[in-house]
Amino acid sequence: MAEQLAADLARAGVIVISGLALGIDAAAHRGALVVGGVTVAVMGTGVDIVYPAAHGKLAEEIVAAGGALVSQFPDGTAPRRHNFPARNWTMAALSEAVVVVEAAEGSGALITAEAALDLHKEVLAVPGSVFSPLSVGTHQLIRDGALLVQNARDVLAALGVTQEVLDDPLAPPKSLGIAPPSGRDGILAHLSDVLPLSAAEIARKLQLPVAEVLVRLTALELDGAVRRHHDGYVRALRSGQKRA
Amino acid sequence: MLAAVDSCTLAGLHVRRVEVQAHIANGEVKFLLVGMAATSVKEARERVRSAIKNSGLEFPGKRLTVNLAPAELRKEGSRLDLPIAVSIALARAGRTPAPNTAFLGELALDGAVRHVDGVLVAALGLRELGFERIFVPQANAAEAALVDGLVVTPCASLKAVVNHLLGIELIEPHSSTSPASDLYIEPPEHDLAEVHGQEEGRRALEIAAAGGHHLLLSGPPGAGKTMLARCLPGILPPLELEEALEVAQVRSLLGELSGDRPLSWARPFRAPHHGVSAAGLIGGGSGLAQPGEISRAAHGVLFLDELAEFQTPVLQALRQPLETGRVTITRSGGSVSYPARFTLVGATNPCPCGWAGDPVRSCRCTPGAIATYQRRLSGPLLDRIDLKVGVRRIKVETLASEPTGESSAPVRERVVAARARQLARQGCLNAQLKPARLRQLAGLEPASRRVLERWAEQRGLSARGFHRAWRVARTSADLDGAEQIAERHILEALGYRLQDVAA
Numbered sequence: 115m116a117e118q119l120a121a122d123l124a125r126a127g128v129i130v131i132s133g134l135a136l137g138i139d140a141a142a143h144r145g146a147l148v149v150g151g152v153t154v155a156v157m158g159t160g161v162d163i164v165y166p167a168a169h170g171k172l173a174e175e176i177v178a179a180g181g182a183l184v185s186q187f188p189d190g191t192a193p194r195r196h197n198f199p200a201r202n203w204t205m206a207a208l209s210e211a212v213v214v215v216e217a218a219e220g221s222g223a224l225i226t227a228e229a230a231l232d233l234h235k236e237v238l239a240v241p242g243s244v245f246s247p248l249s250v251g252t253h254q255l256i257r258d259g260a261l262l263v264q265n266a267r268d269v270l271a272a273l274g275v276t277q278e279v280l281d282d283p284l285a286p287p288k289s290l291g292i293a294p295p296s297g298r299d300g301i302l303a304h305l306s307d308v309l310p311l312s313a314a315e316i317a318r319k320l321q322l323p324v325a326e327v328l329v330r331l332t333a334l335e336l337d338g339a340v341r342r343h344h345d346g347y348v349r350a351l352r353s354g355q356k357r358a
Numbered sequence: 359m360l361a362a363v364d365s366c367t368l369a370g371l372h373v374r375r376v377e378v379q380a381h382i383a384n385g386e387v388k389f390l391l392v393g394m395a396a397t398s399v400k401e402a403r404e405r406v407r408s409a410i411k412n413s414g415l416e417f418p419g420k421r422l423t424v425n426l427a428p429a430e431l432r433k434e435g436s437r438l439d440l441p442i443a444v445s446i447a448l449a450r451a452g453r454t455p456a457p458n459t460a461f462l463g464e465l466a467l468d469g470a471v472r473h474v475d476g477v478l479v480a481a482l483g484l485r486e487l488g489f490e491r492i493f494v495p496q497a498n499a500a501e502a503a504l505v506d507g508l509v510v511t512p513c514a515s516l517k518a519v520v521n522h523l524l525g526i527e528l529i530e531p532h533s534s535t536s537p538a539s540d541l542y543i544e545p546p547e548h549d550l551a552e553v554h555g556q557e558e559g560r561r562a563l564e565i566a567a568a569g570g571h572h573l574l575l576s577g578p579p580g581a582g583k584t585m586l587a588r589c590l591p592g593i594l595p596p597l598e599l600e601e602a603l604e605v606a607q608v609r610s611l612l613g614e615l616s617g618d619r620p621l622s623w624a625r626p627f628r629a630p631h632h633g634v635s636a637a638g639l640i641g642g643g644s645g646l647a648q649p650g651e652i653s654r655a656a657h658g659v660l661f662l663d664e665l666a667e668f669q670t671p672v673l674q675a676l677r678q679p680l681e682t683g684r685v686t687i688t689r690s691g692g693s694v695s696y697p698a699r700f701t702l703v704g705a706t707n708p709c710p711c712g713w714a715g716d717p718v719r720s721c722r723c724t725p726g727a728i729a730t731y732q733r734r735l736s737g738p739l740l741d742r743i744d745l746k747v748g749v750r751r752i753k754v755e756t757l758a759s760e761p762t763g764e765s766s767a768p769v770r771e772r773v774v775a776a777r778a779r780q781l782a783r784q785g786c787l788n789a790q791l792k793p794a795r796l797r798q799l800a801g802l803e804p805a806s807r808r809v810l811e812r813w814a815e816q817r818g819l820s821a822r823g824f825h826r827a828w829r830v831a832r833t834s835a836d837l838d839g840a841e842q843i844a845e846r847h848i849l850e851a852l853g854y855r856l857q858d859v860a861a
Contacts, residue, residue: 336813
């Protein structure tokens with residue numbers, strides 16, 4: 115979701131700001147880079163220290179694509195737990211609007227959202243499954259008045275950008291919501307985009323032996339239509355398909 | 359006056375003949391024991407002297423020399439007590455024992471013959487060396503009698519043995535405990551009927567049992583990984599005679615055989631704690647290595663719970679046995695080799711706190727900590743595991759309503775049939791097929807091959823991983839009763855490769 119959103123926004127000329135961390139942050143940077151957009155990484159360390167180190171290559175790509183690595187900390191500042199909330203404030207300050215894609219209770223993304231409110235910036239949040247612990251924070255934000263984000267158009271509207279750059283502005287986003295129940299044997303119809311389902315659970319829904327379901331899931335996985343996580347299968351997002 | 363009796367010494371499962379010679383000569387009153395005896399054997403002098411005196415026999419008041427031949431072979435253990443005492447008694451009486459007869463046993467000070475370890479191993483080895491009659495402690499008679507074609511004389515005391523040899527009062531030989539006569543199989547401790555849900559884990563377990571594949575279960579605490587693993591012995595066929603004898607030999611060396619029912623047909627199940635040392639797991643000790651957990655689990659199941667918590671060198675040590683089915687350990691006393699063909703079942707949490715991916719509780723680990731945790735399992739060990747599946751936790755409130763699948767009995771029937779197909783085709787289980795034979799015996803149709811190659815390319819499979827998926831597909835086909843591996847079998851096999859999924 116973060117990657118898709120960032121890609122669509124970057125295509126619309128929006129500069130994507132994130133924190134170079136693992137997970138949503140990296141996905142947002144990558145999404146912007148995939149479509150040749152500009153993205154800025156606000157770091158919680160000195161700009162000469164990439165944390166996590168595994169993102170060294172990502173940092174290079176951000177700069178190469180015309181983006182920037184920025185930091186409020188002097189060079190040589192090592193990653194310190196207490197520096198990251200401050201970094202989140204800076205991130206909010208640099209932004210016109212803050213989109214929270216996923217936030218569990220007590221997540222750092224909520225600090226950024228709070229900062230944005232204090233700084234009178236727009237706060238938006240992406241809803242998720244009501245069963246997902248990773249959406250507890252975003253749902254709370256929406257309850258508190260954050261704008262609900264379903265796709266990039268929602269963000270562009272909040273920014274006051276009227277230019278329509280998406281393929282089909284009126285169609286529901288392909289990567290969210292309920293896709294038409296088509297695809298092989300209806301397995302895809304039973305899968306969710308965000309909440310992983312185990313092969314056993316799918317087998318029970320379809321009343322099929324688990325071996326049979328694994329056969330079909332692996333075939334779909336090979337085609338890039340589903341993605342496997344450690345805790346089950348989800349429907350693959352469009353960008354995921356491109357990369358596979 | 360000279361007499362010689364035979365005995366043996368053990369190096370692992372290897373038996374070497376030892377000749378115990380006693381010479382009574384005139385000279386200074388002395389008891390000499392020569393022939394590279396370890397401390398435990400040197401102590402025999404004191405036990406033998408007391409045992410002879412307390413058995414009402416006369417200890418020679420002369421210069422007594424006992425030699426253990428061959429002298430270049432190091433001898434350990436207390437099993438030479440009895441042959442030493444017998445050689446002295448025979449030398450005094452000027453008699454020679456019957457040919458092809460060996461003696462084993464430890465002596466108590468009162469002359470009683472005590473239990474010693476490794477009698478089954480010794481008996482099997484002595485028969486190979488051409489021995490026909492063996493004198494063993496009464497407590498070990500049942501295990502020695504498992505060996506066909508060997509007359510076993512149970513020894514209660516030194517006095518009884520000497521009386522028998524001098525023809526004063528004969529001891530009845532122990533009746534053969536022929537393995538074929540005892541076909542009682544204990545019912546398995548755990549039945550699959552007790553497992554709620556977990557269809558994926560069950561199917562993976564069935565494949566592991568059918569093809570002898572190693573299995574890794576990944577899931578949060580309380581998901582039922584241990585329960586699944588404990589069900590594995592129950593869906594395996596009972597041990598074959600040769601396997602049962604090998605299992606009994608390892609137990610015999612460790613002195614763990616039961617006195618009245620030495621042979622068991624049940625598959626071993628070993629679950630060492632993750633604090634186990636490398637020596638404890640693969641075998642070790644000073645002098646000559648003792649069998650470790652992997653040899654106790656031979657022909658059965660080795661269950662390693664919390665796999666990521668084991669020390670890395672311990673896990674690394676598993677590589678050779680996993681590959682070859684045997685383990686060779688070298689210590690100061692020499693090299694010994696033990697059986698180690700087991701099915702490895704590992705269980706691991708997805709992350710250090712255990713809750714990553716749990717639908718209810720959220721994980722508190724940083725992505726870095728999760729990556730480190732997963733990496734500890736990756737590499738060579740994970741590369742040798744054929745099946746890796748996720749196990750999900752079932753909420754307690756829905757536990758009762760979860761379907762409880764089949765019980766173990768029908769699953770075992772399918773497993774036995776699939777194993778029979780493999781043995782008829784290739785003489786071993788699929789997991790043990792070498793790549794060359796795999797290509798020859800389990801050819802892939804072009805469509806199936808393409809699927810496997812596409813996966814290998816997408817996920818960067820190693821050659822070893824490629825062949826492992828292929829073998830699992832062969833087992834899936836065998837469970838289907840299919841001659842040829844179809845595309846669906848390859849696809850199913852790939853469905854159990856959670857290790858190819860990026861964290």
